[in-house]
Amino acid sequence: MIKHFIFHVMLLAGICSPLKEDLQHVTVYLIGDSTMSIKEVKAYPETGWGMPFAYFFDSTVTVDNRAKNGRSTRTFIAEDRWRPILETLQPGDYVFIQFGHNDESKEKTDRYTTPEQYTANLEKFVNEARTKQAYPVLLTPVSRRSFDSAGKVKETHAAYAALVKAVAAKLQVPLIDLNESSKALYQSFGPVYSKLLFLQLAPNEHPNYPLGKNDNTHFNELGARMIAQLVLNDMRNLQLPLTKRIVVSQQKL
Structure with missing residues (x-):
């Protein structure tokens, strides 16, 4: 009993550790839009879910968040944001791909992408990442917050989420259905309390927004962290090798 107790104390103190697979360093690239991107201080408390996502991994992982506000698959490529990533990709790296909010915005012609071009662009990201022996992961666009009069969460990305699923099935790419999981999250909070995300x-209420803000697309710190946890949970369900790098805190004795 005493020896068992001493071993656990030493393990928590880092004096000894169980055998661990020697993992090479990998980079996880995040490409997408404002729901994922790193925010400037002037935008706080707005938070992209890619920001807290970066802190869930051990030292063998670097999360390189290249997502950018207002970008669609078309503008991300046209602005030469994809090529530098592709040139830097190393075997074993990951590319998490989440677009859709801006691609589907017909009223914003500077970023709108037709369904056909959206599909082609997603396939381009996947196929080119694979040429570098990297692992692409497709994500359906995270849902906006919208409820009907009965308090049921509404679909906000039906067409473009379906296109992501079709590409994932065609090219046999791991799929994280963030649209569905985020809707379930909002439903669990309900029409009123989901505003807290x-x-x-x-x-x-905040010096960055003296006139207030009523935004049902972009997250605060709590919402971003909870969306990041949805992504991590689906990574585990998919049994991605990357899940070996997720930090698990030690339980107290």
Whole structure:
């Protein structure tokens, strides 16, 4: 009993450790839009889910968040944001691909992407990442917050989420259905309390938004962290090798 207790104390202190597979360093690239991107200080408390996502991994992983506000698959490529990533990719790296919000916005012609081109662009990301022996992962666009009069969460990405699923099935790519899991999350909170996940501010509640903010697309810190945890959970369900790198805190004795 005493020896068993001493071993666990030493393990927690880092004096000894169980055998661990020697893992090479990998980079996880995040490409997508504002729901994932790193925010400037002037935008806080708006938070992209890729920001907290970066802190869930051990020292063998670097998360390189290249997502950018307002980008669609088309503009991400046209602005030469994909090529530098492709040139840097190393065997074993990952590319998490989440677009859709801007691709489907017909009223914003500077970023709108037709369903056919959206599909072609997703296939381009996947196929080119694979030429570098990297692992692409497709994500359906995270849902917006929208409820009907009966308090049921509404679909906000039906067409473009279906296109992501079709590409994943065609090319045999791991799929994280963030659209569905985020809708389930909002439903669990309900129409009122789900506001706590988003950039919802009363006037003068935050100095960055003196007039307040009523945003049902972008997350605050809590919402971003919970969306990141949805992604991590699906990574485990898919049994991605990357899940070996997720930090698991030691339980107290």
